[in-house]
Amino acid sequence: DIQMTQSPSSLSASVGDRITITCRASQSITSYLNWYQQRPGKAPKLLIYAASSLQSGVPSRFSGSGSGTDFTLTISSLQPEDFATYYCQQGYSVPRTFGQGTKVEIK
Amino acid sequence: QVQLVQSGAEVKKPGASVKVSCKASGYTFSNYAFVWVRQAPGHGLEWMGWISAYSGDTNYAQKVQGRVTMTTDTSTSTAYMELRSLTSDDTAVYYCARQLNQGAAYDYWGQGTLVTVSS
Numbered sequence: 001d002i003q004m005t006q007s008p009s010s011l012s013a014s015v016g017d018r019i020t021i022t023c024r025a026s027q028s029i030t031s032y033l034n035w036y037q038q039r040p041g042k043a044p045k046l047l048i049y050a051a052s053s054l055q056s057g058v059p060s061r062f063s064g065s066g067s068g069t070d071f072t073l074t075i076s077s078l079q080p081e082d083f084a085t086y087y088c089q090q091g092y093s094v095p096r097t098f099g100q101g102t103k104v105e106i107k
Numbered sequence: 108q109v110q111l112v113q114s115g116a117e118v119k120k121p122g123a124s125v126k127v128s129c130k131a132s133g134y135t136f137s138n139y140a141f142v143w144v145r146q147a148p149g150h151g152l153e154w155m156g157w158i159s160a161y162s163g164d165t166n167y168a169q170k171v172q173g174r175v176t177m178t179t180d181t182s183t184s185t186a187y188m189e190l191r192s193l194t195s196d197d198t199a200v201y202y203c204a205r206q207l208n209q210g211a212a213y214d215y216w217g218q219g220t221l222v223t224v225s226s
Contacts, residue, residue: 031210032210032211033210034210034211034212034213036152036213038152043202043204043216043217043218043219044144044152044202044204044213044216045216046212046213046214049207049209049210049212049214050209050210050212051210053209055212055214087151087152089152089154089212089213091210091211091212094157094166095154095168095169096142096154096157096211097154098144098151098152098153098154099151100151101151101152
């Protein structure tokens with residue numbers, strides 16, 4: 001199975017901050033990397049697919065980059081509604097593993 | 108608009124089975140695959156498996172292989188996930204989601220179904 005490791009596990013930030021979350025795969029997954037946002041008590045929401053493609057309706061402050069084994073999710077200017085947990089997920093091979101999550105909290 | 112509506116919460120005893128449904132609307136059902144993902148309380152997301160709504164082909168995670176069956180009913184646009192021989196470790200919120208062809212991303216999700224396994 002491909003292991004997905006996110007860092008950091010949690011971070012504290014302020015509204016307006018730029019933040020970056022990293023996801024590393026245990027082997028190359030080319031660009032088969034997706035990012036999700038999950039607010040408490042809600043289903044995950046797709047933000048980015050294929051490493052860098054913005055899902056329809058997702059604000060442009062979210063962006064993704066990377067290929068191979070190293071990927072990043074960047075939020076350019078954190079908004080109050082962005083405080084949530086973020087997960088990466090590889091779509092390269094089954095089982096489709098998720099990272100352990102990064103919780104973004106208000107400083 | 109695309110919607111996935113799941114069945115309600117369940118409480119089961121250890122050793123029992125549970126079957127969760129996921130009714131789709133707003134798109135052509137057989138054009139997409141479904142995945143099932145679960146989330147134990149306070150934990151992350153765990154991929155359980157995948158089913159093609161077109162062919163019925165499946166692929167299950169090793170952790171639940173042998174205990175899980177995923178099916179679809181194209182006449183009602185509904186996907187099902189049955190999990191047998193439940194233990195307390197199966198207590199979780201179970202989500203269905205629609206799989207995009209691009210990169211196996213999951214673009215629409217059900218609201219989740221809480222399954223509690225307790226004696």
